[in-house]
Amino acid sequence: MPATDFQGTFGRSLLSFRRDHQVDSNTPAAGSSSHSMEAELDSFQRQVAEKFTDLNASGDGDGDGELLSLEWIGKLLDSFLCCQEEFRAIVFNHRSQISTSPMNRLISDYFERSIKALDVCNAIRDGIEQIRQWQKLSDIVISALDSRRPVGEGQLRRAKKALIDLAIGMLDEKETSLAHRNRSFGRVKDSHNHHRSMGHFRSLSWSVSRSWSASKQLQALASNLNTPRQNDVVASNGLAVPVYTMASVLLFVMWVLVAAIPCQDRGLQVNFFVPRQFQWAAPVMSLHDKIVEESKRRDRKNCCGLLKEIGRIEKSSRVMNELIDSIHFPMSEEKEIEVKQRVEELVEIHEALKNGLDPFERKVREVFHRIVRSRTENLDSLC
Structure with a gap:
């Protein structure tokens, strides 16, 4: 994203801009109002920086809170909601300027x-x-290999079928057709029925059209997102800066959701860059770079x-699949112990998803409704 002439002067305070360009700024009332507004806008920038600094630090840890875990993305959505609320307050407090140029644009x-x-939020809920x-x-798989009863050939076949269906379901959608052709377990008829049932499930539940593309939607979100020009900053009394900040945060959050959760035509090739003069630029770009590296x-x-x-x-099911392939009857005690261990690992992952998905979905829904409410309030204020 090209830099603008605003970058070189960002270090100057918004108050200085107004002093240089507003003829009435030498009056006590104007000076007090100017100082109050500058403090409000600077506070917003600091809050955004603090939120993403915390996210950057917590993403370096291990366990449930690590980068791109359900817990971490939940924190990201919480941070977005906090920033959105502060931005909403700024817009409300200065609504008299929203209808004038350049703020209306x-x-x-x-x-x-x-x-x-x-649309991204809808696609993410489909991915959930x-x-x-x-x-x-x-x-x-867990039920079939329940350690409380002996594991026979029938249970292994049932677990194997579920593992293959799971592996196919977790493939990137571009590879799914190839996976169905190469399926190594079950009759061709079963594979066809599975493919048809998966398609039926998608047609019933997906709330975005079949032609919708997450990659293109992100590109549309990023289109023409440039740092505000100096004359726009001056003319808006600095309000152009939080608008750019919130637009950048919105893009980053949607990009992370698409990176993490299955959705149609995923793609992370978005031209995302924040000039380092912004207080929140360093932690946001650090997170961006970490996620790009993870994807590679x-x-x-x-x-x-x-x-x-x-x-x-994905890893646990693959290891379990390989283990089942190596089993011969009668099963040795060593294999029985290994099966039990792998089932326990799968149970742990299953429980983590079970406990984490519902709160995560509620947060995605809250982001959706908060965006709608903010836009509706803005339209009402202009009427």
Whole structure:
């Protein structure tokens, strides 16, 4: 994203801009109002910086809170909601300026972007439902290999079938047709029925059209997102800056959701860059670079989502599948112990998804409704 002449002067305070360009700024009332507004806008910038600094630090940890885990993305959505609320307050407090140029153009552009984010939220909720289907398959594996009863050939076949269905379901959608042709277990008729049932499930539950593209939607969100020009900053009394900030945060959050959760035509090739003069630029760009690096890892290149829990269930099911292939009857005690251990690992992952998906979906829904409410309030204020 090209830099503008605003970058070189960002270090100057917004108050200085107004002193240089407003003829009435030498009056006590104007000076007090100017100082109050500058403090409000600076506070917003600091809050955004603090939120993303915390996210950057917590993403370096291990366990449930690590980068791209359900817990971490939940924190990201919480941070977005906090920033959105502060931005909403700024817009409300200075609504008299929203209808004047250049703010009417800038705020209109922001809310047009926010509409595009609503489709991303819908696609993410569809992806969550897809993960729930994988949970059901993993539940079949756990039930079939229940350690409380002897494991026979029938249970192994049932677990094997569920594992293959799970592996097919977790492939990137571009590879799904090839996977069905190469399916190594079950009759061709069963494979065809599975493919048809998966298509039926998608047609009933997906709330975005079959031609919708997450990659193109992100590109539309990023289109013409440039740092505000100096004359726009001056003319808007600095309000152009929080609009740009919120638009950038919105784009980043939607980009992370698409990176983590399965959705149609995933793609992370978005030209995202924040000039380092912004207080929040360093932590946001650091997170961006970490996620891009994660997507380039050999074991994640063709995955359907970078969510940590997806990676864990994929790895666990693959190891379990290989273990089942190596079993011969009568089963040795060593194999029985190994099967039990692998089932326990799968149970742990299954429980993490079970406990994490519902709160995560509620947060995605809250983001959706908060964006809608903010846009509606803005339209009402202009009437």
